[in-house]
Amino acid sequence: LCLDQPLGAGQSVLLAEAQAHYLFGVMRLTEGARLLVFNGCDGEWLAEVSEARRKRGALTCLEQVRSQQMPPDLWLIFAPVKKARTDVIVEKAVELGAARLMPVLTDYTNSERFRRDKAEAHVREAAEQCGALWLPQVEDAQPLSRLLQGWPEGRTLFWADESRAGARDSFASAPDGPAGILIGPEGGFSPAERGRLTELPFVHPVSLGPRILRAETAAIAALTLWQATHGD
Ligand code: SAM
16 A cells, blocks of 8 residues: 555554545455555555544554665656556556656647646556555656756667667667656657757667557557666
């Protein structure tokens, strides 16, 4: 269970109403039941239910079972697509170990509404499901041009470029170290964006194979390929 309070030996944690409902109404846990909890920074803890009411509850942390792990230093930059498909991108990015999720608005982005609060809720659910102990940071959407302007020195930007489908540009030929992966919207990147990306020294274009993938498939494929060549 993902909590948003500090965890430590003997620490008592009050549950939010929705969490109490889930644990005691849905999962039918009662006082004395034990479960694993994490909060994104204090590792994973075995905790015991110390109070179990319908809308109120508390846990007590007993012992740490896993110390805090950090994700690889990989950012996923993606143009939001339709809601359900953006949800897939967020969920899979957590499973595949992205540290930061950065939505960008590009010339052909056709779904400009990105709900950061909803994405954060998906991040928590995905982390609970896959056993990741970290919670990737979710940013508000920003224009691609602003992101490129403020790109940090020393970080490679892997540009998933659909026009190179079938080419042999790959992740393997880029240096190790901090990185980002850029996935475009349904319509791909505009000629102006391609021009700009092509001239930037930190941008490393990559192909994801011979066919044009949907944006969410491209995100999954790119994250997996990066993990295979650059992950821990
Ligand atoms: N129209 C489809 C959709 O609705 O999702 C395809 C979208 S594809 C143009 C979206 C993005 O996925 C591209 O901008 C690119 O970043 C990435 N992509 C898809 N196939 C790719 C490939 N074979 N190589 C590199 N990038 C690819």
